[in-house]
Amino acid sequence: MQEDGILPLHKPRGMTSHDCVVKLRKILKTKRVGHTGTLDPAVSGVLPICINRATKVAEYMSAYNKTYEATVSLGSSTTTEDQTGDVVEEIEMDEIDSGKIKKVLESFRGEIEQTPPMYSAVKVKGKRLYEYARVGISVERPTRKVTILSLEWLGGPEKNPESGNIEFNIRVTCSKGTYIRTLAVDIGRAMGVPAHMSSLIRTQSGPFKLEDTVTFEDLEALAEEERSFSEMLMPIEKALTIFPSATVSEEVEKQILNGTVLEETKELSNPRTAVYNERGECLAIYKPHPDRPGWVKPEKVLKIHK
Known part of the structure; x- marks a missing residue:
């Protein structure tokens, strides 16, 4: 009997979501594998993967609210709005009071408007924005509404000795389609300084939490021992509790x-x-x-x- 269910994968940094699917097809020896929401290569964390019959519910899972922990870096902006891009603006940063940060964060809770970054998968006139960005073409990007369900200050600010930037950490729970790197840029703009997101981890996607996740190392160990993967899978029903x-x-x-x-x-x-x-x-x-x-x-x- 084939094994069906949701695999709560801890996606490692350096892999695309598609890379993860390709690798899982080989490990699990099945073609019916699908992910439920793209994570950028530089981002790690919860990536629910649908196996066999569970692929039928993948479309519902992409609409989950998600939770992230991110580092906001004040003092420089980049082409990609995160740490992977080229620096386009840079200023000398003085110390910032944590009270000012908390006050700015309050203004981003609830429904807000975002303009997706140029290096994103949003489609404009049939092409993804990153396709325009890679050839240096700037196009008008559609502004859209997203919901920030909670936005917490986790710590900082501290000066990064390498970049000279002032950094602090946040935890965000948000609706589908929210760009955390754009949120970081907008937070910086509200404080009057260039900013980008310097790290990000997804800690929850719908009912699936970071502590529930399994790694590729876990799966490869099972495959080595020729044991069933069923103990790593969560039932399809868990995905539909929404x-x-x-x-x-x-x-x-x-x-x-x-x-x-x-x-x-x-x-x-x-x-x-x-x-x-x-x-x-x-x-x-x-x-x-x-x-x-x-x-x-x-x-x-x-x-x-x-």
């Missing part, structure tokens, strides 16, 4: 696995509902039928292994 749920009888279970349209009930009246059988297995994601008021239809049916 949705309201409903439990159905064995009779209705058979209908759902055949993709049957159901009559709407109080439990099935949500924009999306995760429907479970009496054994706690998720059968499908249902949503209101667009053409038949009072009925719901399956958006995604998740085949159960018997």
